[in-house]
Amino acid sequence: MMSEISLGILDLAENSLRAGASLIEISVGVSSYEGTLNVSVRDNGCGMTAEQLEKAVDPFFTTKETEGSGLGLPFLKYSAECTGGTFRIESVKGEGTCVKAVFGLFHINRMPLGDIGATVRAVMVLCADVVFSFSADGRGFVMDTRAIRKILGDVPLESAPVMEYIKEYLEENIQETSGEIKL
Ligand SMILES: Nc1ncnc2c1ncn2[C@@H]1O[C@H](COP(=O)(O)OP(=O)(O)OP(=O)(O)O)[C@@H](O)[C@H]1O
Numbered sequence: 694m695m696s697e698i699s700l701g702i703l704d705l706a707e708n709s710l711r712a713g714a715s716l717i718e719i720s721v722g723v724s725s726y727e728g729t730l731n732v733s734v735r736d737n738g739c740g741m742t743a744e745q746l747e748k749a750v751d752p753f754f755t756t757k758e759t760e761g762s763g764l765g766l767p768f769l770k771y772s773a774e775c776t777g778g779t780f781r782i783e784s785v786k787g788e789g790t791c792v793k794a795v796f797g798l799f800h801i802n803r804m805p806l807g808d809i810g811a812t813v814r815a816v817m818v819l820c821a822d823v824v825f826s827f828s829a830d831g832r833g834f835v836m837d838t839r840a841i842r843k844i845l846g847d848v849p850l851e852s853a854p855v856m857e858y859i860k861e862y863l864e865e866n867i868q869e870t871s872g873e874i875k876l
């Protein structure tokens with residue numbers, strides 16, 4: 694079972710990829726003043742009708758051909774709500790889906806954020822383009838693979854030196870942004 698918020702984000706991105714998304718926007722925002730940790734994953738995949746959307750958060754509902762437990766969304770919903778937080782999905786058929794989860798930052802039940810850099814890098818390798826925004830108490834940064842690809846020209850984003858650079862860039866900026874806040 695999922696034990697870190699980052700793995701929950703990876704689950705959401707997997708749903709987005711299965712929905713045929715070519716762009717996934719992942720955002721993590723922390724406010725120690727409000728006591729919240731906000732997560733959102735937005736995609737431009739196939740989306741869902743109102744009827745499909747209603748079923749999506751039902752435990753065991755899945756449209757996966759094999760190995761789907763259908764527990765991804767309900768488990769994340771529970772993980773957020775048991776910290777006094779909220780969970781919302783918006784979806785438009787043919788346009789895409791946005792999942793927003795709010796966790797109580799200081800709540801005893803909150804899972805640790807975990808290795809969000811590793812999650813973002815995994816999604817970068819799997820999805821055409823990724824925008825990652827990270828913010829904490831007014832500081833923040835954004836990493837957009839579309840901008841990186843422009844700079845790289847013919848060099849593939851997936852090449853080892855580029856991924857190594859991205860790893861360090863993410864780690865440094867996440868560390869600097871979160872400062873003293875325990876995530
Ligand atoms: N981003 C999305 N775009 C379109 N459909 C989605 C999206 N996320 C979820 N769904 C639909 O909701 C269903 C339930 O998703 P959920 O993550 O709970 O389970 P699953 O992905 O089917 O299986 P599991 O996550 O347990 O491996 C999916 O099978 C899919 O039909």
Ligand SMILES: [Mg+2]
Binds near residue numbers: 704705707708765766
């Ligand atoms: Mg899933």
